[in-house]
Amino acid sequence: MIWTNVRINAGIFALNLHDCREHCIRIRRNDKSMTPLAERMRPENLENYVGQKHLVGEGAVLRQAIERGRIPSFILWGPPGVGKTTLARLIANLLDKPFFQLSAINAGVKDIRDAIESADKQNLFKQKGAILFIDEIHRFSKSQQDALLGAVEKGIVTLIGATTENPSFEVIPALLSRCQVYVLQHLSKEELIGLVDRALEEDEVLKAADIEIVEYDALLLYSGGDARRLLNALELVANYRTPNEPFKLTNELVRELIQQNAALYDKTGEQHYDIISAFIKSMRGSDPNAAVYWLARMLDGGEDIEFIARRMVILASEDIGLANPNALLLATTTMDAIRMIGMPEARIILSQCAIYLATSPKSNASYMAIGKAAELVKQSGSLPVPLHLRNAPTKLMQELNYGSGYKYAHDFEGNFVQQNNLPDEIEGSILYEPGSNPTEEKIRAKLASDWKGKYKY
Numbered sequence: 001m002i003w004t005n006v007r008i009n010a011g012i013f014a015l016n017l018h019d020c021r022e023h024c025i026r027i028r029r030n031d032k033s034m035t036p037l038a039e040r041m042r043p044e045n046l047e048n049y050v051g052q053k054h055l056v057g058e059g060a061v062l063r064q065a066i067e068r069g070r071i072p073s074f075i076l077w078g079p080p081g082v083g084k085t086t087l088a089r090l091i092a093n094l095l096d097k098p099f100f101q102l103s104a105i106n107a108g109v110k111d112i113r114d115a116i117e118s119a120d121k122q123n124l125f126k127q128k129g130a131i132l133f134i135d136e137i138h139r140f141s142k143s144q145q146d147a148l149l150g151a152v153e154k155g156i157v158t159l160i161g162a163t164t165e166n167p168s169f170e171v172i173p174a175l176l177s178r179c180q181v182y183v184l185q186h187l188s189k190e191e192l193i194g195l196v197d198r199a200l201e202e203d204e205v206l207k208a209a210d211i212e213i214v215e216y217d218a219l220l221l222y223s224g225g226d227a228r229r230l231l232n233a234l235e236l237v238a239n240y241r242t243p244n245e246p247f248k249l250t251n252e253l254v255r256e257l258i259q260q261n262a263a264l265y266d267k268t269g270e271q272h273y274d275i276i277s278a279f280i281k282s283m284r285g286s287d288p289n290a291a292v293y294w295l296a297r298m299l300d301g302g303e304d305i306e307f308i309a310r311r312m313v314i315l316a317s318e319d320i321g322l323a324n325p326n327a328l329l330l331a332t333t334t335m336d337a338i339r340m341i342g343m344p345e346a347r348i349i350l351s352q353c354a355i356y357l358a359t360s361p362k363s364n365a366s367y368m369a370i371g372k373a374a375e376l377v378k379q380s381g382s383l384p385v386p387l388h389l390r391n392a393p394t395k396l397m398q399e400l401n402y403g404s405g406y407k408y409a410h411d412f413e414g415n416f417v418q419q420n421n422l423p424d425e426i427e428g429s430i431l432y433e434p435g436s437n438p439t440e441e442k443i444r445a446k447l448a449s450d451w452k453g454k455y456k457y
Helices: 018-030 061-068 084-095 109-121 142-153 189-202 217-223 227-238 251-260 270-284 288-300 305-323 326-341 346-359 365-380 395-399 438-450
Strands: 074-077 099-103 130-135 157-163 180-183 211-213 247-249
Touching (some): 061 084, 074 084, 084 130, 084 157, 109 142, 189 211, 189 227, 217 227, 217 251, 227 251, 247 251, 270 288, 288 305, 326 346
Parallel strands (some): 074 180, 099 130, 130 157
């Protein structure tokens, strides 16, 4: 196979032929640790390719096309880290085709045309079907996609596009009609665990270390079904091991090390944060006297008035919420007003808002609801959206049963009908618990009536 690398940034097209490629491989083999684990673990055959059995498993549609040696132009649509780029490279290797790769982030129309012309001049397309792989093809404009049409239609290149976005919306109809669309799925828990185990067994760097996976949960949740993120996390944690000593990988250790590598917040200005904390807690505690005192302290110290107003907007939703929805309206209006007026008169507007928020009925039900939802997301991972809730404006999506069985609320009495709006795995979960105040007691009564037998309010 002739391996051709198209370099885009400088507009230079370098043809690294077989001898150069072999040289690069020898260099990488001499120091595997310099190459990221995710790159080292890229499979070299379909048997080691993880996931997407509906496409490349025995007897699957794409597998059959590969085995026949003739593949159509196609677009791989799926979430990040499920093997789109890897699959494109594998196909080029298996079919012994020249392989050109462009990134839609930094490639333009000229880059596309130059890539095709440059390869044509090198007589690489005498046997038609060289593979042109375009990553993030959804980022291409109409004119950029138009530039591909001729080469695809004539069979000069076989296009493989990769996208995380719906191709029905992001790919022009003329190009979409010339391509098959293959939907890639999130990797399963078992597939991700298998990938980790295989890395420990087969990777030259990791298998030399004495690493024991005690718990997988934190690694899997951090990955979000993305194999690349999973391997990056595994490598990050493994790099903290003490050489020549056994290393046990636990959930707690993974969380600790990943958090340590996150950007640290600037903790300077301690009094600044102490006083704003006192201000917020005074309003939350329904104490208008303390609230205006701490407000005066901040204004006297030259605090940014927009910073104060932003914190009141947050409090209006976090601590008052649906107990008094007008609180959020007043807080956002306060933000607009102080921008128009400025100091010193802005202090009056801030005082009015602070007193209103302090004397308002309180509810943190909305705040607690999003907290519970976030925790549920962490525990359950990236669950798929039920098919009946998905939008289906295109023929492709309708063929995939998107929107099938959806009940349109306005077609029913009272503009309401019971149906499952959560992923099946967490159906019936209650995340919003109305607070004990007149407004939310009415909300509770309506929820209990509407959702009787489904949610226990």
